[in-house]
Amino acid sequence: MRTFVYGASGHGKVVLDILVASGTEVVGFIDDGRAPGTVVLGRPVAGGGDWLVAEAPRGDVAVALGIGDNAARQRVFERCRAAGATVISAVHPRAIVAASAQIGAGAVLMANAVVNPEAVVGTGAIVNTGAVVEHDCVVGDFAHLSPNAALGGAARLGELSHVGLCAAVLPCKSVGKRSIVGAGAVVARDLPDDVVAAGVPARIVRQRT
Numbered sequence: 279m280r281t282f283v284y285g286a287s288g289h290g291k292v293v294l295d296i297l298v299a300s301g302t303e304v305v306g307f308i309d310d311g312r313a314p315g316t317v318v319l320g321r322p323v324a325g326g327g328d329w330l331v332a333e334a335p336r337g338d339v340a341v342a343l344g345i346g347d348n349a350a351r352q353r354v355f356e357r358c359r360a361a362g363a364t365v366i367s368a369v370h371p372r373a374i375v376a377a378s379a380q381i382g383a384g385a386v387l388m389a390n391a392v393v394n395p396e397a398v399v400g401t402g403a404i405v406n407t408g409a410v411v412e413h414d415c416v417v418g419d420f421a422h423l424s425p426n427a428a429l430g431g432a433a434r435l436g437e438l439s440h441v442g443l444c445a446a447v448l449p450c451k452s453v454g455k456r457s458i459v460g461a462g463a464v465v466a467r468d469l470p471d472d473v474v475a476a477g478v479p480a481r482i483v484r485q486r487t
């Protein structure tokens with residue numbers, strides 16, 4: 279397999295670092311906004327989505343998702359799958375993942391992340407540096423738990439939602455789909471779909487358009 283990181287921006291660089299730390303040989307990046315041959319952290323950009331569509335049918339292309347934006351990451355995942363690429367997860371060797379936890383295809387678990395028993399981390403989800411997913415939690419597909427954020431036991435984060443830096447979702451509480459929880463917030467009541475909430479306790483500050 280030839281392994282690539284899709285996305286060569288800051289998030290993609292961290293994903294590269296995780297794969298290297300876990301002993302995966304990475305050929306380079308796939309990136310739609312950088313010219314082929316551009317070198318990022320010592321690895322070349324092979325091309326963009328068109329390159330992937332041309333190369334993946336050979337059946338030897340593996341892709342880790344290096345895109346921070348949730349919706350864009352979902353689009354890239356679907357493009358990779360449609361092209362026939364294998365989408366791999368990236369789990370830092372110093373992440374702690376319970377044997378009974380489930381980690382979806384294309385998920386990224388960064389250094390010092392903790393995923394405790396019977397938690398589910400969905401397809402393409404991100405558990406960022408030092409974030410904690412407690413027992414029995416569900417992190418929805420293409421959701422993002424930012425650095426040092428935490429989900430208390432059995433909390434649920436809806437698909438495509440984002441919990442900001444150092445924020446917390448209290449045990450058994452839920453955040454709906456496509457919602458954003460601001461940095462430092464504490465979610466003490468369930469939040470619906472498509473809202474932005476911030477503060478302690480978290481209050482809805484606006485709807486997402």
Ligand SMILES: CC(C)(COP(=O)(O)OP(=O)(O)OC[C@H]1O[C@@H](n2cnc3c(N)ncnc32)[C@H](O)[C@@H]1OP(=O)(O)O)[C@@H](O)C(=O)NCCC(=O)NCCS
Pocket residue numbers: 406424425441442443458459460461462463474475476477
């Ligand atoms: C809450 C958040 C989504 C609001 O974003 P926004 O709608 O663009 O809001 P603005 O930056 O225009 O700020 C609007 C107001 O909210 C305040 N505010 C911003 N973020 C806040 C937060 N996390 N908690 C409390 N207040 C916040 C601002 O100070 C500003 O107040 P003011 O109107 O009195 O000046 C955003 O600030 C945030 O916290 N995002 C998470 C970022 C993050 O953690 N990224 C991780 C990357 S790995």
